[in-house]
Amino acid sequence: MDPNRNPTGRARADGPAESRKRKRRGGDAVALPITAVSSPSTLHPPPSILPFLDWYRTMLVIRLFEEKVEKLFSDGVIRGTTHPAIGQEAIAVGVCSVLEKNDYVTSTHRGHGHFIARGGDPNRMMAELFGKATGYSGGRGGSQLMADYALGFLGGNGITGGSIPVATGAALSAKLRGTGRVAACFFGDGASNQGTFHESLNLAAIWKLPVVYVCENNCYAMSTPVAKAIVIPDIATRAGSYGFPGVVIDGNDLLAVREAVGAACARARAGEGPTLIECKTYRLSGHSRGDPRHYRTREEEAFWRKGCAIKRFRTLLMKRGDLDAAKDRKVKQQARAAVAAAVRFARQSPEPDPATLGEGVFA
Amino acid sequence: MTTLTYTEALREALAEELARDPNVFLMGEDIGLYGGAFGVTRGLMHQFGAERVRDTPISEQGFVGAAVGAALAGSRPVVEIMFMDFITLAVDQMVNQAAKLRYVFGPQACCPLVLRAVGGGGRCYGPTHSQSLEAWFTHVPGLKVVAPSTPADAKGLLKAAIRDDNPVVFMEHKLLYGSRGDVPEGDEAFVPLGKARLARVGTDITIVAWSWMAAEAERAAVVLDEQGISAEVVDLRTLVPLDIETVLASVRKTHRVLIVQEASKTGGFGAEVGCRIFENAYDYLDAPLRRLAVPDVPLSASPLLEQAAIPDRQRIMQAAAELVGENSEQ
Structure with missing residues (x-):
């Protein structure tokens, strides 16, 4: 395969100049060139090595957690449904590593990664997937509905686009009450076709709300390629219709x-209003458990x-000298141990008591 | 105690709650300078500012969802839905978001949100501006549903709804806005959610209703009394939580029941009330219970067709008299 040719027709994510050159190919189902990519990562090393390793470890925890969950589903240990975020770890960790402690986060049906990145406890998450009382x-709630308000994590969502106005409202409250908080709102390319997206972006614009809209464009809304659902190459362009900046990033x-x-948070905290960030990415696993992935090629x-975001970050860490093979093994071991502990915790946890079924419908 | 219209009573409740709690704010289409399509919020923007009496674009799903988010973040939004029919556009946010939060996320999630929705017909506004859609929301666990019929209850229940930590659908009625009545001042007016009002005491038949139909039932009862039929009127006021005990106590006393709703018949809240009576007080009934409702048709704009569809005091009187008659024939 020609290494410069992306089988999706998308620009490769590793070279900004090359990305800008690449034009959308007609008739190609998934044709979303990255029109603007921020400067190469290596130019912006944060001051300390520690967060680098933390971010790397968190991405690994998300990846391994999701792989374990997929396995437990296929083994029939976990029931219901799940939407793994495999391949999208850099967005979850990138966003949450910038947010402040008191900020709000709203998530989606594909929210395990967001929650882990925000500080969610893998033990209690896995227990929720097991349907346990802990x-x-x-x-x-199951896979899609977990929250921890102490972390500002207002929850995943079972409705595509359902959390976009909720994040917008949290930002409205922050503004009204002068708390200085920002709301980060995760959603996918599919959700950007919902009315909630358009109505919320407009509300945030007219009221200059401190909200950061993070669109994870993973190329498919379930099986529907983005190009079949949206004719413009970049969802971020839509921000312009509402009068605020939209940026496309890798x-x-x-x-x-x-x-x-x-940059978006700084803008929000300065009272300048919202930003839409479109993160071009790819969902490496199926949409949900049991997705045969007929709509795309193995190539x-x-x-x-x-x-893969994790591979790329590992390479970067190695290049920077922050990581070597031994250290890498150790970090991976830590991530594996966290996931193994989560499964143990979930297995050993008690089932919910059916007698509590009627409790807590109302405050 | 002052005499106020239903509209003034609502406005007083909003003003008092805005003044009492800085976290309360209002949101809706044309509620600021214009004062709301029915004038309920008139003057409040001048009093409390445009931040807290906030005009919105025509984006029901967006601003109702924003109200959910604001409520979760510590505010107490009160949203106006200009016509209850438009609530269709925001149902996802009420049903899939607001209603589920507490049950799923537990005590950490608190969603104190009031949706003021203007329901009911009688103004010839036609099929999409006249509906009474309360049953959709009574069907969803996690939502409270309120439908006052008097100015005093309008004020008292709205204050209670605003202070409640749950999402509340607060149904107002176009034809009630001009009605007048004595309204207590300040917190004296507070009416807890979940308590029915015995609007009139009687012995021969129980009439159960809410909103405009409760007002019509009260008027019907006055005339029935002159005809020698003593009707007891139970105004539910709050549909969720439902004060079924007050209904059952009345049915056990009168042994006959007429349920009146302005919504279309099938799947209406009246069916739920009727079923609860059967489940809990069947032995007390001396005649089959009866429902009056809009037949299963959309409402029309024509005055004649609209009147033909919506129950009124005349039909309530007639149905009540028939029910009492059925008993006397036995």
Whole structure:
């Protein structure tokens, strides 16, 4: 395969100049060139090595957590549904590593990564997936509905686009009450076609709300390629219709995510209003458990696997001298241990008591 | 105690709650300078500022969802839906977001949100500006539903709704806005959610209703009394939580029941009330219970067709008299 040719027709995410050159190919189902990519990651090393390793470890925890969850589903241990965020780790970690402690985060149906990155406890998350009483929602929410308000994590969402106005409202409250908080709102390319997206962006614009809209464009809304659902190449362009900046970044570049979110947060905190950040990425696994992935080729997947955000970050750390093979093994071991502990915790946790079924409908 | 219209009573409740709690704010289409399509918020923007009496674009889903988010973040939004029919556009945010939060996320999630929705017909506004859609929301666990019929209850229940930590659908009625009544001042007016009002005491038949139909039932009862039929009127006021005990106590006393709703018949809240009576007080009934409702048709704009559809005091009187008659024939 020609290394410069992306089987999706998308520009490769590793070279900004090359990305800008590449034009959308007609008739190609997934044709979303990255029209603007922030400066190469290596130019913006944060001062300390520690957060670098923390971010790397957190991405690994998300990846391993999701892989374990997929396995537990296919083994029939976990019931219901789940939407793994495999491949999208850099966005979750990039965004959450920039936010302040009191900021708000709203998530999606594909929210495990966001929650882990925000500081969610993998034990209680796994227990929730197992439907156990110790889970974040005591077994009532499952994969899509977990929250921790102490972390400002207002929850995942079962409705595509459902959390976009909720984040907008949290930002409205922050503004009205003068708390200085920012709301970060995760959603996907599919959600950007919902009315909630358009109505919320407009509200945030007219009221100059401190909200950062983070669109994870992972190329597919379930099986529908973005190009079949949206004719413009970049969803970020839509921000212009509402009168505020939209930026396109390489969502598999953690430092690029951080940079864009940092600028958006600064703008929000200065009272200048919202920003839409479109993170180009790829969902490496299926949409949900049992997705046969007929709508895309294995070559396309292999291509994106090569550009995996975690691999790229590891390479960067090695280049910087922050990581060597031994250290890498140690970090991976830590991540594996965290996931193994989560499964143990979930397995050993008690089932919810059916007698509590009627409790807590109302405050 | 002052005599106020239903509109003035609502406005007084809003003003008092805005003054009492800085976290309360109002949001809706044309509620600021214009004062709301029915004038409920008139003057409040001047009093409390445009930040707290906030005009919105025509984006029901967006601003109702924003109200959910604001409520979660510590505010107490009160949203006006200009016509209850427009609530269709925001149902996802009420049903899939607001209603589920507490049950799923537990005590950490608090969603104190009031949706003031203007329901009901009688003004010839036609099929999409006249509906009574309360049953959609009574069907969803996690939402409270309130439908006052008097100025005093309008004020008292709105204050209670605003202070409640749950999402509340607060149904107002176009035809009630001009009605007058005595309204207590300040917090004296407070009416807790979940308590029905015995609007009139009687012995021969129980009439259960809410909103405009409760007002019509009260008027019907006055005339029935002159005809020698003593009707007891239970104004539910709050549909969720439902004060079924007050209904059952009345049915056990009168042994006959007529349920009146302005919504279309099938799947209406009246069916729920009727079923609860059957489940809990079947042995007390001396005649089959009866429902009056809009037939299962959309409402029309024509005055004649609209009148033909919506129950009124005449039909309530007639149905009540028939029910009492059925008993006497036995």
